Every structure is written in C-alpha cells, then in structure tokens.
Amino acid sequence: MTQTLIGIDSQGVASVKISTDYDPVTTPDTTYGAWLYNSKFDPIRYWGDYTAVDMDGAPAVQYLPSGTNQGNYQLAITGGTVTRYWFRNSYFAGLHYTQPVFQKKIKTFSGRFSGRVVQSYHGYEDRSGYFASSGAWSEPWHTGWNVVNPTYVGSPGNGTMLDPNYNQNADPESNTVLQVWDLPGNADPILDPPLSPVSGQTSVIINSSTCRVAKPGYDANTATETQLAFDSAVLPIKVVAANDVAVPSGMSSVSVGAIPDDCLVDVHFYAGADIWYPISPLTSGSYNLGAEYWISGGQLNFDNPYGACRARFMVYASNGAGPTYGANDVLRQFNDGSQNVVQFLRPGASASPSFRDIILDSRWPAVRIIKQGYIPITADGNQQWPVSFDAGGAWPFVKFMTVHGAATLANESYSSAVREPFSKVLYINMPGSGGGTAGDTSYCKLTGSEARFYTFRGSPVLSYYANASDYSAGTLTHRYDDSPIQGIRYYIFGIPQP
Known part of the structure; x- marks a missing residue:
C-alpha cells in the first residue's frame, strides 16, 4: 500500500515522498525501489516534441515566428524538393x-x-552499405553551427535539424519526430543539485493557489525552475506503464492501461538474454531486428517483420491534451476501483484532470536518476567502458548521448556536437559480406548493477567501391568520422519494479 509524506523525514529534511510498501519517514533515500516519488532527487523533465512533415513543393524558406528573418529566426523551414527544419536553441523555450x-x-x-x-x-551498383538503428540518420545537436548551403539559414549557432526525408530507405511515407529532455547531453552538470537543508527555509508550499516544492537547500518562495523538485508548471516525468516483454514475429500487443494514444514511448529492442540500448549489437548476417510500435486502445502494439526479440519499455505521461479548469483541490485522494490514489494537481484543475494538470500520481512512479556522469573516450578500436551502480531495488533503464568535437564539412561547420547512439554494421559487396562494426557505433549492455558502454572509434564509418574500375580492382574507398566520439554522457534511470 502506498504511503505519502509531506513534512520532515528521519534526516530532518522537509520533503514530499510517496513510497510503495515502505515507511516514507525512515526508509533510506538510496532504497530507490521504494520511491514512487521523492523530492530529494533531481527531477527528470521532458521538454516536449516536434513533428517534422515532408512538404513537397513548399516555399524555399519560411521563418518562424512570423516576421523574423535569417538573422533572428527560431525555426527555418526550407522547402522545394527536400523539406528540412532548422532549429535554433531559442525555439525551445524553457x-x-x-x-x-x-x-x-x-x-x-x-x-x-x-x-x-x-x-x-x-557506391558502385549499390553493392556496399550498412545496416543501422535509426539514430544513424539523426542530425546532431550543434554548437557554433554555421551552414554554408543553403545560404538562407546562415548561422544557426546552437541548434539542430530535422529532415523528414532522411529515412527514405526505411519508409518513404513517414515523418520525423524530435523528442527533447531537459537534461544535459554533453559534459555539463545538472543545474542546481540538491544541497544540505537550511534551517528556517520554506521547502513545501501546498495550498489552494500553489503547489510547489523545492529541492533540498533551496527556498520554495524564491527558487528558480532548476532549484525546484516540482511546481504546477514544472512537472517531473511519470511512468504510466513499463515492462520487459517478448516480441514475437508478426503482430503482438501488451496492455498499458487506459492512457492517451499519444503518450511518449521509450523502447529498447534486444535479442538474447542481455538488455542492450539502443538495440542489440549488429553483426554481418544478424541485422534483422526491431519492430514498429504504437499505442492504441490501451495496448502497446508491435509489428515485427523479423525473428522474435524482446522489448524493454517505459511509457511516459506526455500527450497533447491541454489543461482543464475547475475548482478541484490541489491535493486529491480517491479510490480508482482497485487502489487508493493520491494526486498532486495544478491549482485550478478540474475534477477530471488531464496529464497537464497532474503533477504527481501515486499510481505512476516519477523517474529518478540512479546514477549519471560523463566518460571521456580516450582510445580507438573496440573499447568497453563499464559503469557500476547500486539500483537500490529499482528497475534500471539507460539513456546516453555521444559527445563530439569540431568539424568542418563541405556545407557546414560546428564547434561541438551531441549525437544519438546507434548500432551500425558495414557490408562491402552485397549484404552478408564482412565490413565490421562502423567506427561511429556505440551501445550499452545493461544489467541490474552495471551499464557497459562500447565504442569503436577509428574504424571506417563507410566502405564502398566508388566505381566499376575500383570494383574490378578490389579497391575500396573508406570514410571516417568527421567528428569522432570524445565522450559519453549517460543516465541510469530507475523506477520501482513494474
């Protein structure tokens, strides 16, 4: 049975805690599996998402917001034969x-x-190429970004690009969705970490007009967003469903409950006994892996065209419904027919709140960071970088980004970049011929107590026959990473066991 604490715990810290079957006053904070929510942890927040749509024949360029131009746009959409979306950081308010x-x-x-x-x-006759998970086609997030061509986007500075055309080999009838977390993807620290509590500070403000809790060591009356555990506008992300399931060949589904169809889904597809992120390592001859997935009618559905695999997933309370309005209490308690529920709500929400109104819900654990850090990548070749952690009884889930230095390319340059991880295997002369793991590959093997990261810096990222004469002579062209990996920024997330 869940228990809620609004007050002083055994360490003398004013906090809000929701536990599973543990005493919220005396249970150690490091028993991560006990906590559905704990305001003493750094919160994990989801900024939101954007869907880039392929618009054939669109105008050459559209600057947003309306009235802006090449020098001050937040988003430039370039059209013509290829649609691209060029974001400056200023687009991502907050x-x-x-x-x-x-x-x-x-x-x-x-x-x-x-x-x-x-x-x-x-290359020649399309005889060479690679198989990869989808992150291989993802544009980085840049700093010091300058685009030479097309000239109408100029120097975005800091930002990224969405290209709904990039995945044409995967599915020509598709869009690209950008999902952004308010966490550093590079070596920067998380802002305003919890501090030692200060006597006399106001840590919790919960009344008819305010629902606000500060991290330890900060005053809830004056705390900035990054000093808050939560308030009515800064919501910690909550897991409405999680599981580790078999995904057989063909169609399958698993119940995720009565939730909106557009909730955010995070999935690790893997084969065998080991859990891998973003996907199991690819090798020549074993590259058919993964599935399409979507939520519909309370089911997470999979369409797997390959052999059986597994999926570890989390579904987060994020959807497009707006806030509701009424006079419901900020702190709400009820029975949903199967269990007693405690909700912390946005002041002014209705008695039927949307996800935008719900700050905390005792049925949905808020994701916490069990461990996070930065690994400098200091060697070429097939390298392993182990990170041990104590999950404290929690169910771990890994997320990481790769960090890269400056690059000068034909049409752009930048001073640094952050990329999604991906698994990628090359082939030389039709699928099945060995080319090895690509040099821009990185992935992680996750256990209950270790995240082991793998990198392959220095190997080719593409090998191919440039023309017929090279093919006849057996002469390969090799490409290498323009901005090789310099580091890994990782997060080990955790929730109580599903």
Missing part, C-alpha cells in the same frame, strides 16, 4: 541546457514509430 538529451524517431503516416534496423546503400 530548455536549460545548450545541448540536451534528445531523440529523433521515424513516424509513419499511419502513426507508428519505427524501431527497426534499416539498410542504406552506397
């Missing part, structure tokens, strides 16, 4: 980090997200 944690997902016109490995063809 984002606290220059290079955040992000993910770009393929979304079909039918509303399905693609978690499948896809193929890319290159």
